[in-house]
Amino acid sequence: xxxxxxxxxxxxxxxxxxxxxxxxxxxxxxxxxxxxxxxxxxxxxxxxxxxxxxxxxxxxxxxxxxxxxxxxxxxxxxxxxxxxxxxxxxxxxxxxxxxxxxxxxxxxxxxxxxxxxxxxxxxxxxxxxxxxxxxxxxxxxxxxxxxxxxxxxxxxxxxxxxxxxxxxxxxxxxxxxxxxxxxxxxxxxxxxxxxxxxxxxxxxxxxxxxxxxxxxxxxxxxxxxxxxxxxxxxxxxxxxxxxxxxxxxxxxxxxxxxxxxxxxxxxxxxxxxxxxxxxxxxxxxxxxxxxxxxxxxxxxxxxxxxxxxxxxxxxxxxxxxxxxxxxxxxxxxxxxxxxxxxxxxxxxxxxxxxxxxxxxxxxxxxxxxxxxx
Amino acid sequence: xxxxxxxxxxxxxxxxxxxxxxxxxxxxxxxxxxxxxxxxxxxxxxxxxxxxxxxxxxxxxxxxxxxxxxxxxxxxxxxxxxxxxxxxxxxxxxxxxxxxxxxxxxxxxxxxxxxxxxxxxxxxxxxxxxxxxxxxxxxxxxxxxxxxxxxxxxxxxxxxxxxxxxxxxxxxxxxxxxxxxxxxxxxxxxxxxxxxxxxxxxxxxxxxxxxxxxxxxxxxxxxxxxxxxxxxxxxxxxxxxxxxxxxxxxxxxxxxxxxxxxxxxxxxxxxxxxxxxxxxxxxxxxxxxxxxxxxxxxxxxxxxxxxxxxxxxxxxxxxxxxxxxxxxxxxxxxxxxxxxxxxxx
Numbered sequence: 001x002x003x004x005x006x007x008x009x010x011x012x013x014x015x016x017x018x019x020x021x022x023x024x025x026x027x028x029x030x031x032x033x034x035x036x037x038x039x040x041x042x043x044x045x046x047x048x049x050x051x052x053x054x055x056x057x058x059x060x061x062x063x064x065x066x067x068x069x070x071x072x073x074x075x076x077x078x079x080x081x082x083x084x085x086x087x088x089x090x091x092x093x094x095x096x097x098x099x100x101x102x103x104x105x106x107x108x109x110x111x112x113x114x115x116x117x118x119x120x121x122x123x124x125x126x127x128x129x130x131x132x133x134x135x136x137x138x139x140x141x142x143x144x145x146x147x148x149x150x151x152x153x154x155x156x157x158x159x160x161x162x163x164x165x166x167x168x169x170x171x172x173x174x175x176x177x178x179x180x181x182x183x184x185x186x187x188x189x190x191x192x193x194x195x196x197x198x199x200x201x202x203x204x205x206x207x208x209x210x211x212x213x214x215x216x217x218x219x220x221x222x223x224x225x226x227x228x229x230x231x232x233x234x235x236x237x238x239x240x241x242x243x244x245x246x247x248x249x250x251x252x253x254x255x256x257x258x259x260x261x262x263x264x265x266x267x268x269x270x271x272x273x274x275x276x277x278x279x280x281x282x283x284x285x286x287x288x289x290x291x292x293x294x295x296x297x298x299x300x301x302x303x304x305x306x307x308x309x310x311x312x313x314x315x316x317x318x319x320x321x322x323x324x325x326x327x328x329x330x331x332x333x334x335x336x337x338x339x340x341x342x343x344x345x346x347x348x349x350x351x352x353x354x355x356x357x358x359x360x361x362x363x364x365x366x367x368x369x370x371x372x373x
Numbered sequence: 374x375x376x377x378x379x380x381x382x383x384x385x386x387x388x389x390x391x392x393x394x395x396x397x398x399x400x401x402x403x404x405x406x407x408x409x410x411x412x413x414x415x416x417x418x419x420x421x422x423x424x425x426x427x428x429x430x431x432x433x434x435x436x437x438x439x440x441x442x443x444x445x446x447x448x449x450x451x452x453x454x455x456x457x458x459x460x461x462x463x464x465x466x467x468x469x470x471x472x473x474x475x476x477x478x479x480x481x482x483x484x485x486x487x488x489x490x491x492x493x494x495x496x497x498x499x500x501x502x503x504x505x506x507x508x509x510x511x512x513x514x515x516x517x518x519x520x521x522x523x524x525x526x527x528x529x530x531x532x533x534x535x536x537x538x539x540x541x542x543x544x545x546x547x548x549x550x551x552x553x554x555x556x557x558x559x560x561x562x563x564x565x566x567x568x569x570x571x572x573x574x575x576x577x578x579x580x581x582x583x584x585x586x587x588x589x590x591x592x593x594x595x596x597x598x599x600x601x602x603x604x605x606x607x608x609x610x611x612x613x614x615x616x617x618x619x620x621x622x623x624x625x626x627x628x629x630x631x632x633x634x635x636x637x638x639x640x641x642x643x644x645x646x647x648x649x650x651x652x653x654x655x656x657x658x659x660x661x662x663x664x665x666x667x668x669x670x671x672x673x674x675x676x677x678x679x680x681x682x683x684x685x686x687x688x689x690x691x692x693x694x695x696x697x698x699x700x701x702x703x704x705x706x707x708x709x710x711x712x713x714x715x716x717x718x
Contacts, residue, residue: 033470035470055659103469108690116680119676123672125655305477305481343488351478358467
C-alpha cells in the first residue's frame, strides 16, 4: 500500500512539471487558438539558460558544489525572464504576421520555430546530454534522526535506516552525502558504520543516521509542487483580479470585439506569451535542471507533447483545467508504469489524448464551442 | 571502378528520393488536396515497412523468397490502409489542429507499440533478408559485385516506378469527379456537404488511399534498407515529408516533386563541401579548446531547413506552386490561360 502512495507522490510531481508547461499552452490557445508547438522548446530553453547562468555568471561548475539559495533563485528568475523574452520575440515575428492566415498556417510556423530551436540547440550546445550542476540536496521527508552513537553493529531495525555524512564544499557549506542504506530487518554492518564515522571525522562535519517513513516525498518534489501552487495562485490573481487579466479574458472570448472595445490586443497576446513562457522556463530549470539534473536540446519534445495532452484533457483554454489535466496525466502515467508496463507510458498518454478528443473534445473543465459556420 | 562508386552513391540517394517523393505525394492528397491536416503519415509508412519486415523474416523465405517479396507490396499497402481506416474513421470527426494532434498521437502510439513488442524487435528493430541479391546470385548465378549492381539498378527502377505509380493514381483521382469532390471539401466543407458531397465517405477514402500509398513506399523502403526500427519512423521524419508538401504547395503534385528533390538533394550536395569549411557557431567554454564550437555546412542544413520552413510559411504560405501544376503544354501555349484563383484558407 505504501508503494501506491509513493507512486502517487511521484506522479504528482511529474504532473506538476507537465502543469508548468501546460499552463502556457492553454493560455496561448485560449487567446489566439494556436497550438504553440514551440512551447516545449521554451521549456528546454529555460533549462539551458539556467545552466548557462549557473556556469557563466555564478561559476557553479556541473561537477562542483551546490549553489546557495540566492544564486539558485537568481538563475531561476533569469531562466524564466530570458525564455519569456524569446517567446515574445517569436510571437512578434513568427506568429503575429499570420494571425489572420488560418490556424493551419500558424501551426506550421509554430512547427518551424520548434524545429529551429531544436536544431539550433543540437548544432550549438551539442546533441548529447549535459550534466546539470546539483542545485538542491536530495533529502526525503518525513524522517527522524537516530543517535549515531547509539547504533551497534549487527543491530536490526523495523524501518530503513540511512547513514549520512557531510562534506564541506569550497564555499564552506555542508554537502550531505549518503554512505549506506540499511533496509528494514537487515543487520547493520560494522564496516558501513565505521566508514561513515571515519568519513565524518575526515571532513570534521557531523554524520547523521535517519529512519524514514514508509511514504516519503523528496525535497525536490516539494520544491516543484510548491512552485506550481505559487504559479497557480499567481495566475488566478492575475487573470481574475487585474485589468490585464480582464483584458485577457475578453480577448479569449471574442478577439475582434475586444479590439473594438479599445483593448490593445497585441499587447495582451505578447503578455500572454511572456507569462506562459516564463512559467515554462522556470519549469525547464526546475524539472530538467534541478529534478533530473540532465539537459539536452530535445528534452522539450516529449514533455511538450504530454503537456499538450494534459491541456486537452483538462479542457484547452482553461488554466485550472490544464493543471488538473496535467496532475491526472502525471499520476496515471506513473500508475501505468508501475502496475501495467513501464514501456507503455507514452502510448497510454497519447491514447488518453485520442480518447478525450473523441469522447469529450472540450475536456474536463472546458467550455464546448461549436464550430462556427 | 569509378562507375560503381557513382552507381552505389547516387543510386542509394535516388532510391531514397523516390521513397520520399512517393510519401510526400500521398501526404499531399490528405493534407493538400483534402485539407485534412495529418501529422501521422510516418506511422502509415512505418506500418508498411514493418509489415514487409515481418512477412519476410517470420515466414521461412529461401525458395519462396521472391514470391514473398512480391507479396510484401500489396500486403504492406493493405496493412497500412487498414490502419488508415482504423485511425481515419474516429479521427475524421475532428477538425483542423485537433486532427493534427490526434494523428500525431497515433503515430507516436504506433512507435511505442513497436518499441515494446518483442515480436517487432523492440527498439533494436528487425532485419529484412536481401531477397533480390540472393535471387540474382543463386538463380541467375551472378558474382557478388554484379549481383550488387543488379540489386541497385533494380531498386532504382522500383523506387522510380512506385513514385510514378503513386503520381499516376493520385493525378487520375484528382482529375475525376471524385477529385473535385475532395477539393471541394478542402475549400469549403459546409458548402461541399450542402452540394451533396458525402463528407465521411470522401474523407475516409482519402485517408485510406493516402495510408495505402504510404504503406507501399514503406515496403520499398524496408526491402531496400533491409532493416526497420522504430526511430526511422519518428515524428521528425514525418515533419520532413510535411515540409516538402508545404514548400511545394499544398495541392500541387509537381510542386511536391520539385520541393522533394530540392529538400532531399540539398543536404546531399552540402556533404560535398570540403572538410575545411567549418563555421564557428557557438562559444562554449565547457567544451575545451578555444571554446568555439565549429560545424560543417551539412550539419547546419537542419537549422537552415527550419528557417526555410518559417520563411516560406511567412512569405509564401501557398508554397512554390500553390495549387497550380507545372506542365510543358502550358509553357508552349500561345495565350497563357488566366491564372486559377488561389484557394482561400
